[in-house]
Amino acid sequence: MKKARADRKQMSFPEVLLWQQLRKEPGGFRFRRQNPQIGYRLDFACLETRLAIEVDSEAHERGDRPQRDTVRNRRLAEIGFLTLRIPAAEILKDLGAVITGIVVACRERGPLHRPSDGPPPRSGEGF
Template identity: 40%
Template sequence: MTRFPYDRNLRPLARALRKNMTKSERRLWTHLRRKQRGYTFNQQFIIGRYIVDFYARQLRLAIEVDGVTHDYEQGDGSDAERQRALEALGITMLRFSSTRIFKDLEQVLYEIDACIDGCERKRRSQ
């Protein structure tokens, strides 16, 4: 399992984000925690200079929940830059809007499970 270097100065922020998860993050977390999808997911996980909402280290799978703040950030390209940097480390990124988590949770979970299957195959072939 690869461990990535991370900015230790982000620890207090990650801890605060864990304590103050959004409603959509909390809703998704109830389906990711305790190996419900077969793997351990961590919440508000630090990778390099970024914090991802949920991360399964064994799979190198990061899941992001995009709320209102991401709508405003898209104009400056920070989400895209962040995703490119994480993917360059070999991390698979999944993004879901908070609205979608509330309106279509079953499909979101289906897509997560399909991605987990793909990550498992990729991991076995390496």
């Protein structure tokens, strides 16, 4: 938890720009930053729709990083998360389009739990 708190203070410029928009709850979806999940810290996450958002710099294309990212994506998928990888350059180029894409992805996944439209039926009552 202390590491996540420290990481929140050391976000990259593209992450700061993205967070400034995500904290406004676009599309009515709430996002968290540096959210811990199964030993990983997600850059951003919409827990309601189980969407993980990772901001990828050029370093994600080098060395063993692509393989590590694939393993990470698969492990997160095992617990129900879809990982949306966004190149940092895209955030700098067209932040509005990035936000639109994130909201679309959230809507496609839909909330895990539907809001209640009243109390559940009493025992013996039908739906």
